Amino acid sequence: MLTLRAEQVRDAWRINHVRRGFFGTVLITIGSFTPAYLPQASPFWPAMRALKLDNPVAEIIGTGLVLAGVALLVSAWFRLRPWGDDRMVEAYRHVRHWAVLIIWGGPFVLAPPIFSHDAYSYAAQGWLVHNGINPYEQGPGVLPGGFADQVAWVWRFTPAPYGPLSLQLQHFLVDLVGHDPYISAVVMRVPALVGVALIGALLPRLAARMKIDPASAAWFATLNPVLVIDFIGGAHNDALMMGLVVLALWLTRIVGWGWVPGAVIIGVAAAIKQPALLAAYALPLVHRPWRRLELGETLDIIARAMAAMTLAIGTFAGVSWLTGLGFGWLNAVNVPGLVVTVSPFTVIGQALSWVFDVVGWQSGAEGAVRWSRSVGLLTSVAIVGTLAVTVARRRPMTFLSYSYLAVAICAPALHSWYVLWGGLLLPLAKPSPKAIRVAVWATVVLLSYAAINLAFRNGALSLGVAAIGLYFWQSRTEDLKAQRRHRRAARQREKQRNAP
Structure with a gap:
């Protein structure tokens, strides 16, 4: 059994795009040792100081490695998309996805928290x-x-x-x-x-x-x-x-x-x-x-x-x-x-607080975020309650996926791993191709936010902004390719159905 599993991992490694994702996570792992990223009590500090790596240049290089690694991982993910008639897609269908996950996640296992x-x-x-x-x-x-x-x-x-x-x-x-x-x-x-x-x-x-x-x-x-x-x-x-x-x-x-x-x-x-x-x-x-x-x-x-x-x-x-x-x-x-994130209702509350502060309504400015977050929580309760008595009856997986997404998005704090609660179950909701495209782009947005946050902490904000541009260009290109493959495969299936 172990021999068979090892062979399946080797089969996955032979695919170029799988190796690309692996090199991406390796770069992220190396970049995670950037000075502004590690906690001040990290045991790696003595060695980094001895190697003269505790400086702004090292921070920028580390940030660049992480951002490049994310780009490689996203590119590999898009290339392995199992839709269409592409030969690489067909090759991927014969490779175990868990083997790909082991290869991509392997570099992180002994790394500092990412x-x-x-x-x-x-x-x-x-x-x-x-x-x-x-x-x-x-x-x-x-x-x-x-x-x-x-x-x-x-x-x-x-x-x-x-x-x-x-x-x-x-x-x-x-x-x-x-x-x-x-x-x-x-x-x-x-x-x-x-x-x-x-x-x-x-x-x-x-x-x-x-x-x-x-x-x-x-x-x-x-x-x-x-x-x-x-x-x-x-x-x-x-x-x-x-x-x-x-x-x-x-x-x-x-x-x-x-x-x-x-x-x-x-x-x-x-x-x-x-x-x-x-x-x-x-x-x-x-x-x-x-x-x-x-x-x-x-x-x-x-x-x-x-x-x-x-x-x-x-x-x-x-x-x-x-x-x-x-x-x-x-x-x-x-x-x-307690921390400011991109939670929609927190952002709305902050915007209202700024407006109230400008017009001189101090009490409104002080309570805007609190009241906006309360509205967000009530909104999530309303959405989950509505889905529970309508969608859940026939499509329980759809209810669960969308409810988790509603709870995460309407919460006072929003992190990318919160979105995974409902995102993991989204394929089981049988979403439309358009909904999947929206979810794919949401993945890119979440990764972009993480990248800009890392770049900001390392004093390399401009590098993070450039990376976001790269991610969106990359994602747009891969998305168009996937759509073309999907349409080509649909035409081929139509020809096969109409063949005498």
């Missing part, structure tokens, strides 16, 4: 638990030292917003590696890799069960550059949460009663990160959609949905109690919104 410092916060929170301090009550800064010094200053004195099981996993990993601050941050990638493995193994199988092209689903979801960079490189706990959600959906799809253990799995996933609970409502509908508004079927579906929600919430509560941390995360629900 594009985000959240893994350093995870390690510091695990260190707090080890020392008997509740991370829901105190931030990492309460315990000065190597762990706290790695944490970004904005999070150093904030409580943890994550699920209690996530905190206990962090505690376990910190103990496992002997309480080394940097290694503890790196091993936070282990739960993320478990989540990515579940996504990579089960999502294409779930697509096949739903009569959706598994190659297309794997291309958009599991090989998406945002997943590769954020879930593997960034080691975000969202990866394990979504891996468990996909496991629950797959189990429900293959077995009629699978929604029962699936709901338990969703409860465990929520103990990692709370948005997983949304999936519990859709579970009973995955195997048996609510097709007719007859009294008997309606009561049966409602009973199943309530049972699934009860099981998931009960499991979540049970795990929270067993961890000894309880529901302290409720005190930190506003923590993600």
